[in-house]
Amino acid sequence: MNFSMFIDFDGTIAKQDVGNRFFTTFSGGKNYDIVERWKRREVTSVQCLTEEAEMISAGKSELTEFVSQFEIDEGFANLCELCKKNDIPVRVISDGLDLYINAILKKYGFDDLPVISNRAVFDNGRLRVEFPQLEYSCGFCGNCKGSAIKRLTRDGDKSIFIGDGYSDLCAIDVSDYLFAKADLAEYLSRSGREFIPYGNLRDVKEWIGRELLAT
Numbered sequence: 001m002n003f004s005m006f007i008d009f010d011g012t013i014a015k016q017d018v019g020n021r022f023f024t025t026f027s028g029g030k031n032y033d034i035v036e037r038w039k040r041r042e043v044t045s046v047q048c049l050t051e052e053a054e055m056i057s058a059g060k061s062e063l064t065e066f067v068s069q070f071e072i073d074e075g076f077a078n079l080c081e082l083c084k085k086n087d088i089p090v091r092v093i094s095d096g097l098d099l100y101i102n103a104i105l106k107k108y109g110f111d112d113l114p115v116i117s118n119r120a121v122f123d124n125g126r127l128r129v130e131f132p133q134l135e136y137s138c139g140f141c142g143n144c145k146g147s148a149i150k151r152l153t154r155d156g157d158k159s160i161f162i163g164d165g166y167s168d169l170c171a172i173d174v175s176d177y178l179f180a181k182a183d184l185a186e187y188l189s190r191s192g193r194e195f196i197p198y199g200n201l202r203d204v205k206e207w208i209g210r211e212l213l214a215t
């Protein structure tokens with residue numbers, strides 16, 4: 001059996017929700033209400049990110065410097081190594097911004113990983129968000145993970161998804177192996193859905209090595 005892996009960024013590869021820290025810091029907390037409305041699905045990701053970007057006055061260099069402080073899960077390198085050895089393609093799928101995802105992946109030497117996300121652009125020094133994946137969207141997400149998994153899983157492969165939050169809900173029904181922690185795990189437990197709980201990416205690597213690859 002072969003596998004295609006998809007992994008969320010904020011709170012999953014990155015230990016923290018970088019996107020939320022980013023917008024909260026540079027909006028001075030003004031984004032709180034819109035994020036809460038997004039969690040209740042009263043506003044779409046596109047509306048939420050567009051409004052959050054409008055609340056920010058910092059320029060590109062200040063924003064890039066801010067994101068460089070964030071760390072990634074210590075198990076990520078070993079997980080990628082296991083996937084490489086076993087011909088499992090890994091894609092980062094995020095409803096956040098390429099600006100911080102690319103900067104942090106580069107800092108840790110993972111800049112060759114494919115990233116599918118929304119795009120940060122600067123017009124006259126002001127941040128604006130573009131949504132290059134919107135044509136595939138479910139209508140709620142900017143970059144719909146369910147749609148990405150459906151489109152990008154190799155023919156005949158089983159899909160593996162690893163996530164932690166509310167931006168991962170569309171991945172639930174299309175993932176053959178669904179790893180969840182934090183808000184995503186709570187959501188799945190509440191709705192009586194099956195998933196594989198994990199604490200960090202070392203757990204994921206060990207589970208895959210033991211349950212899927214050991215034959």
Ligand SMILES: [Mg+2]
Pocket residue numbers: 008009010011012163164165167
């Ligand atoms: Mg996340």
